[in-house]
Amino acid sequence: MSLTGKTAVVTGSTSGIGLAIARAFAKEGANVVLNGFGKPEEIEAARTGIETEFDVKAAYSPADLTKPDAIGGLIALATDTFGSVDILVNNAGVQFVSPIEEFPLEKWDQIIALNLSSAFHTMRAAIPHMKAKGWGRIINTASAHSLVASPFKSAYVAAKHGIAGLTKSAALELATFGITVNCISPGYVWTPLVESQIPDTMKARGLTKEQVIEDVLLKAQPTKEFVTVDQVAALAVFLCGDGASQITGANLAMDGGWTAQ
Numbered sequence: 001m002s003l004t005g006k007t008a009v010v011t012g013s014t015s016g017i018g019l020a021i022a023r024a025f026a027k028e029g030a031n032v033v034l035n036g037f038g039k040p041e042e043i044e045a046a047r048t049g050i051e052t053e054f055d056v057k058a059a060y061s062p063a064d065l066t067k068p069d070a071i072g073g074l075i076a077l078a079t080d081t082f083g084s085v086d087i088l089v090n091n092a093g094v095q096f097v098s099p100i101e102e103f104p105l106e107k108w109d110q111i112i113a114l115n116l117s118s119a120f121h122t123m124r125a126a127i128p129h130m131k132a133k134g135w136g137r138i139i140n141t142a143s144a145h146s147l148v149a150s151p152f153k154s155a156y157v158a159a160k161h162g163i164a165g166l167t168k169s170a171a172l173e174l175a176t177f178g179i180t181v182n183c184i185s186p187g188y189v190w191t192p193l194v195e196s197q198i199p200d201t202m203k204a205r206g207l208t209k210e211q212v213i214e215d216v217l218l219k220a221q222p223t224k225e226f227v228t229v230d231q232v233a234a235l236a237v238f239l240c241g242d243g244a245s246q247i248t249g250a251n252l253a254m255d256g257g258w259t260a261q
């Protein structure tokens, strides 16, 4: 499939799933806008690596997506630099693990702002550009936690269930405009996000690192394997193709069977 001539904005693409999706789009010929935090030299290496490896253009926005004003700037960077936003992947997300009664208020606000509200703000800014072209793809990285819950992840589960609902609503609104809106809902993917929650899960549940990996994380996945970032990226690429033009409003699980239980 060719995405040559398309522009893809992928939020939270300096790491993990988002970076793999941005690279997969670039491999298909799309220009990409990277976003997220990290060491400047590593981000620049990822950006220039995409340009040289795939012969496309890659821009980078440091926008903090918990700030609605910054989100306008992210979409404007894409349209000013490349003339359009054809593909939008709302992927940026963070996790925090704690019992509800001890959950820090600022962590609740941050997770709802980033994992849920930022997708509303990016879509609000990008949809007019997609409507003008009569084509668009919006992909939200939700989670198995958009379908089922786990204890101690109240904000994350609330935000991910929320983005699944936002996806359906947007899909219905945009169904006649050539724009599809879907969620990809991975189970556990081995990325910095998963690795970094292990210490808090050890504390919250009184377990060792090995016990968290075997008895909490992989326990949820009948295949007993982590999903890979490249598998998630391959599904995102598929959703941008003609073969997926009738898939909209879907919440596509890629979770080793987790939510089948």
Ligand code: NAD
Pocket (backbone or CB within 6 Å): 011, 012, 013, 014, 015, 016, 017, 018, 035, 036, 037, 038, 063, 064, 065, 066, 091, 092, 093, 094, 114, 115, 141, 142, 143, 144, 185, 186, 187, 188, 189, 190, 191, 192, 193, 194
């Ligand atoms: P990651 O930590 O590797 O990447 C998160 C990205 O978000 C990074 O680029 C980071 O810089 C960026 N980010 C964080 N705060 C931001 C902010 N305020 N503004 C802009 N960018 C910000 O994590 P990941 O595992 O690749 O997660 C990506 C998405 O996939 C998240 O939405 C996550 O909830 C979802 N997800 C992950 C898994 C998993 O097991 N890793 C499973 C299901 C869903």
